[in-house]
Amino acid sequence: MAGSVGFIGLGNMGRPMALNLVKHGFPLIVHDIDPAKVEPLRARGATVADSPERVAAGADRTICMVETTAQAETVIAGPHGIVRTARPGHIVICMSTIDPFAARRLADTLAQSGVAMLDAPVSGGTVRAESGELSVIGGGAPETFEACRDLFKAMGTKIFHVGGLGQGLAMKLVNNMLVQVNAVAVAEALVLGVKAGLDPRTIYEVVRVSTGTSNAFERGVPRILARDFSPTGTIDISYKDQELETAFAKQLGAPLLLANVSQQVYQMARAAGLGKQDGTAIIQVLEKLAGVRVGG
Amino acid sequence: MAGSVGFIGLGNMGRPMALNLVKHGFPLIVHDIDPAKVEPLRARGATVADSPERVAAGADRTICMVETTAQAETVIAGPHGIVRTARPGHIVICMSTIDPFAARRLADTLAQSGVAMLDAPVSGGTVRAESGELSVIGGGAPETFEACRDLFKAMGTKIFHVGGLGQGLAMKLVNNMLVQVNAVAVAEALVLGVKAGLDPRTIYEVVRVSTGTSNAFERGVPRILARDFSPTGTIDISYKDQELETAFAKQLGAPLLLANVSQQVYQMARAAGLGKQDGTAIIQVLEKLAGVRVGG
Numbered sequence: 027m028a029g030s031v032g033f034i035g036l037g038n039m040g041r042p043m044a045l046n047l048v049k050h051g052f053p054l055i056v057h058d059i060d061p062a063k064v065e066p067l068r069a070r071g072a073t074v075a076d077s078p079e080r081v082a083a084g085a086d087r088t089i090c091m092v093e094t095t096a097q098a099e100t101v102i103a104g105p106h107g108i109v110r111t112a113r114p115g116h117i118v119i120c121m122s123t124i125d126p127f128a129a130r131r132l133a134d135t136l137a138q139s140g141v142a143m144l145d146a147p148v149s150g151g152t153v154r155a156e157s158g159e160l161s162v163i164g165g166g167a168p169e170t171f172e173a174c175r176d177l178f179k180a181m182g183t184k185i186f187h188v189g190g191l192g193q194g195l196a197m198k199l200v201n202n203m204l205v206q207v208n209a210v211a212v213a214e215a216l217v218l219g220v221k222a223g224l225d226p227r228t229i230y231e232v233v234r235v236s237t238g239t240s241n242a243f244e245r246g247v248p249r250i251l252a253r254d255f256s257p258t259g260t261i262d263i264s265y266k267d268q269e270l271e272t273a274f275a276k277q278l279g280a281p282l283l284l285a286n287v288s289q290q291v292y293q294m295a296r297a298a299g300l301g302k303q304d305g306t307a308i309i310q311v312l313e314k315l316a317g318v319r320v321g322g
Numbered sequence: 323m324a325g326s327v328g329f330i331g332l333g334n335m336g337r338p339m340a341l342n343l344v345k346h347g348f349p350l351i352v353h354d355i356d357p358a359k360v361e362p363l364r365a366r367g368a369t370v371a372d373s374p375e376r377v378a379a380g381a382d383r384t385i386c387m388v389e390t391t392a393q394a395e396t397v398i399a400g401p402h403g404i405v406r407t408a409r410p411g412h413i414v415i416c417m418s419t420i421d422p423f424a425a426r427r428l429a430d431t432l433a434q435s436g437v438a439m440l441d442a443p444v445s446g447g448t449v450r451a452e453s454g455e456l457s458v459i460g461g462g463a464p465e466t467f468e469a470c471r472d473l474f475k476a477m478g479t480k481i482f483h484v485g486g487l488g489q490g491l492a493m494k495l496v497n498n499m500l501v502q503v504n505a506v507a508v509a510e511a512l513v514l515g516v517k518a519g520l521d522p523r524t525i526y527e528v529v530r531v532s533t534g535t536s537n538a539f540e541r542g543v544p545r546i547l548a549r550d551f552s553p554t555g556t557i558d559i560s561y562k563d564q565e566l567e568t569a570f571a572k573q574l575g576a577p578l579l580l581a582n583v584s585q586q587v588y589q590m591a592r593a594a595g596l597g598k599q600d601g602t603a604i605i606q607v608l609e610k611l612a613g614v615r616v617g618g
Contacts, residue, residue, distance in 0.1 A: 126518065149532055161532055186528050189520060196518035197528055200511045204534030207510075211503040211580050215496045218567075221574040222422070222492035224485060232482050232493055236445055236457055238500030240536030271514075278517040281611045283587065284507050287579050315577045 032081035032088030040091035050180035114140030126192035165194035208242035251321035328377035328384030336387035346476035410436030461490035504538035547617035
């Protein structure tokens with residue numbers, strides 16, 4: 027497709043993703059409810075529109091990268107939403123992490139106008155969004171997915187098409203659930219080890235080459251040892267994702283024991299004022315409960 | 323040291339470990355409460371003794387590889403235990419996974435006779451015990467540890483000295499806690515994903531290269547997909563380890579949220595008759611609760 031690409035939602039993830047599309051030569055029409063957020067894109071030659079419906083009127087494909095399910099519903103199906111102007115053949119690409127069931131309802135609404143939709147949430151945080159190395163985990167019709175692969179390749183390096191509409195989101199929630207549970211396990215293990223008198227640097231050296239290791243361990247422990255809780259992804263965002271995971275599991279009738287307990291730890295971290303810190307900062311909750319400090 | 327090496331406890335782990343010592347030329351004196359278990363060692367030239375005290379009488383260093391804390395206490399400090407005959411300078415190497423506090427008490431008892439002790443639990447299961455590729459995670463005085471490195475190198479490839487007496491055990495419990503929590507998380511995630519309609523093989527392909535991956539995921543999911551629950555380590559043994567982990571944490575005052583919930587899943591698996599199966603078989607508990615089957 028050669029037409030313009032719409033991009034709605036220019037926050038911490040959306041802005042670098044849109045900038046990578048500009049870098050790859052895609053003509054963009056952008057919108058954000060916060061007028062200040064469009065300026066970095068305007069400065070790179072993007073056209074600015076003042077509503078989702080005006081974005082969709084000028085584009086063949088429109089990416090939605092807002093934060094919440096409610097925002098995605100407003101952008102796609104609200105009174106000034108994409109559905110008002112998108113022509114048959116238009117493709118809406120929902121890259122937000124939202125409720126998979128809501129995504130399917132939005133796709134049904136769009137289908138009535140002959141508009142196709144993909145769910146294509148991303149993984150990798152702001153660092154990989156900036157470097158164009160996100161993972162894109164997509165669901166939807168295969169031909170629709172292939173028609174958007176050029177966009178995904180401009181923003182990410184690992185591009186997965188995992189099933190029908192909503193299944194990209196389902197896979198993202200499955201992956202994130204593991205990240206969060208593994209992260210709480212890391213915090214518990216470090217606090218236990220330090221209470222037992224182990225040097226946390228030794229725990230890191232031994233466990234990272236042993237059976238207990240995980241991506242959460244390998245990435246998280248060096249940051250905890252350095253007491254660097256600057257956000258690569260915040261506790262607030264993880265908590266929002268956990269809300270989606272646990273609600274999704276309830277709708278499906280799937281038991282989530284560890285994921286629900288883990289969410290409570292993130293909840294405690296938010297109550298302790300750590301919501302804007304990196305996910306690894308949840309260890310501060312367990313440290314306080316146990317009266318120890320790991321690393322630093 | 324050139325004298326004989328004692329080896330007590332020739333079960334699924336002890337037998338292959340002792341055989342690797344024979345293979346490396348160490349003269350062994352062996353004992354097991356089950357007379358049948360000494361025969362594979364007798365056939366390879368090991369001397370057989372009928373009690374721990376007789377083993378220690380003929381050896382400079384004695385390895386204890388029994389299953390439980392109570393068994394280790396009997397072998398080391400019981401009425402016919404190592405302590406009855408071990409001479410000053412003897413080294414007792416406790417390679418069982420037992421309560422770290424009990425290990426320290428045993429070391430104190432032995433010290434009264436001038437006998438040194440190491441705790442040196444292993445990781446890797448029966449497969450790596452046979453291939454001589456165990457991880458050995460040791461605690462105790464550095465010079466005592468170095469005096470036994472030749473034995474460890476005959477049984478393992480990753481040899482860690484992590485701190486004072488009991489800290490090898492503490493590290494082992496920290497690592498195992500992560501393994502078990504991560505394994506329950508894998509089971510929850512797979513059941514959620516399959517309930518959502520995802521192909522479990524696709525979950526494997528996506529998550530193993532994504533942020534949710536772990537050693538438990540990478541090793542466990544292929545076995546679950548193949549429905550191969552033949553034991554590399556049993557649910558019963560993991561449950562025993564969890565008993566040690568949770569008791570240790572209670573003694574230290576360390577909160578273990580996920581580890582305690584995970585233990586309940588292993589408990590449910592035991593109640594369902596899965597105790598002798600591989601740890602990955604815990605997924606059958608969640609499958610039954612959710613009414614789905616993953617893979618196969």
